[in-house]
Amino acid sequence: MMMLRRSLTASTRCLAWKSTACRSFSSVLEEPRESMPFDVLIVGGGPAGLAASIRLRQLCAEHDKDLSVCVMDKGSEIGAHILSGNVFDPKAMHELFPDMAGPDNHWTKALKEEQGSFATPVTKDDFVLLTETGSYKVPNIFLPSQLHNEGNYVVSLGQVCRWMGMKAEELGVEVYPGFAASEVVYNDDKTAVQGIATRDVGIAKDGTPKETFERGVELHARQTLFAEGARGSCSEALMEHFHLRDGKAPQAYGLGIKEVWEVPEEQHQPGFVMHTVGFPLQSSPTDKIYGGSFLYHQEPNLVLLGLVVGLDYANPYINPYKEFQKWKTHPEVRKHIEGGTCVSYGGRVLNEGGFHSLPKLTFPGGALLGCSAGFLNAVKIKGTHTAIKSGMLAAEAAFEALTSSGVEPVAETGEIPPDEAPIELTTYEEGVEKSWIHDELYQVRNCHEAFSKWGIGGGMVYTGLAAHITKGKEPWTFSHDKSDAEMTQPKEYFTPIEYPAPDGVLTFDLLTNLQRSGTYHAEDQPSHLRIKPNLADIPKNISMQTYGAPEIRFCPAGVYEYVENEKAADGEPDQKLVINAQNCIHCKCCSIKMPHEYIDWTVPEGGGGPQYQVM
16 A cells, blocks of 8 residues: 555656746646556545445455455545534444444444544433523424434544544555545546546645646546545536436535533533524524534543534524534533533534435446435434445445456556446445435435425424324425525625624634634645636625625635725725635535535645544
8 A cells, every 4th residue: 555655646746846847837737647547436535435445345355356446535634524423323334344233343342442432322312492591301202213312322423434444444445545636537528437636736826836746646447436525526526517416406505513522521421412403593483594403422521512504594694603602602501511621623514405405326437425415314413324325335336347347457457448338336326225325315305395494393393293104205395496505695684693702711713713623724825715707796796795795604714704905996896805715624615605606616735624633
């Protein structure tokens, strides 16, 4: 593996600064990149991608075959960009590692011994309705069975992914963190995927090459599996290129904002799980802001807490970060963290569209896995188990297709036969439709839209009805046809919201908290957050004037701000947009909620972004 890593690095250096000095930089960027072949390339080192790589190598061992499998991830290490609640449903993990499902050799023991991270069994499971000052616990008998957490574990998903990455490497998977997939590579007629290209590095903010310039490298594969997580940039490009969303509802998203606290041992309750609705997002049963909160106690002394806000909200003055800080002041919440210390902060979007928003999963040369496709179960408040299962199903389909084609594997020949026809893994989508992923999502297929139609009260009643009785077999379908950006209404219909000032002890200003994410980007590089040329007028003349500049509020990293435009000409706005791309925590919210979706989210240099350790 180290030899291949050196080869990958060396191949990117072959067009470095000295070789560009004698010819124009633009001509260098037009030259063919160096390339490396694999049987299977997996883009994204989260639970779906790692599960796919592990299952592929397991099948190789079981059938005495050899396929070269590579996982690449834009984070500086596996887990660095992973953020989730997380109450972990172990169903798929037990299927992936059946020999580690028993009490004598359980995966949770291996996680503790090999990664130093606890998987704490759930001991108490509360669902609480919060008013501004009070609270009411909902009896579990009234809750959908999918909300029950018996047998689940409180984990750090980033640490689980680090452990899965170790297991993948032990099986022979080549794992390369720190390499960002900047674009999809297609065949000559653009009818099939050949792989991906990594981003050129060492380019200054003004677009000129620095002495550290390295041309990107192309990674080619017989099958490329995209497991980038929600709103992955390559995955979104593929959906548009192959029209994978035709006939499907737009994906709906939520923004999850999370902190991790260390608390005194005497107030820690290992395995305690609490979910809440009501304060501060909803104050009446008809409020249509979709969202709620979580609070979990993980060993040895951690409290994981956060707020999820559906991005289909209408009021442009809502500030999800400040709503989260406000939520922590509720007596039912603050008692869990008072006297403690906040040690980590972050944010990430999650898919909430469910069954009706799933795209076509395959295309010639590849497939979409996990949250790249959108398998999260919003009612269950979980998506890791479905992500792992989707990775396993994709791996099984890929293994069968590649080993039965009659073509010698790249693992043996070191090259992809130029005459091999692109393969589409149709059996993967068929496998998903026959699996418990489909059953889970189908049962609650109408629930998300029920909240949009009737508010929090009607949505909860409908979800209870669907989960207990109809289980998705209703003779009707609730769907939606607008993106989250289109759901934002003009500011004239709303009043600006006054939020409490942070106290620096329980609640924090955004930039102070941002430091706890460990976010870092090399400052002298082109911004990876780019205004789409055809939408340049939106931040200039529409976002502030019509919507009150919602981007300065929904971004959980303070990336966007409007400042005085000192050089404004007659008739131009007196404020202009500034993009602080170095603050970006890769949550992807701006690519979703911007008015008219005017931001193109591209990848920065590999390794940049948050450096999460316990998220």
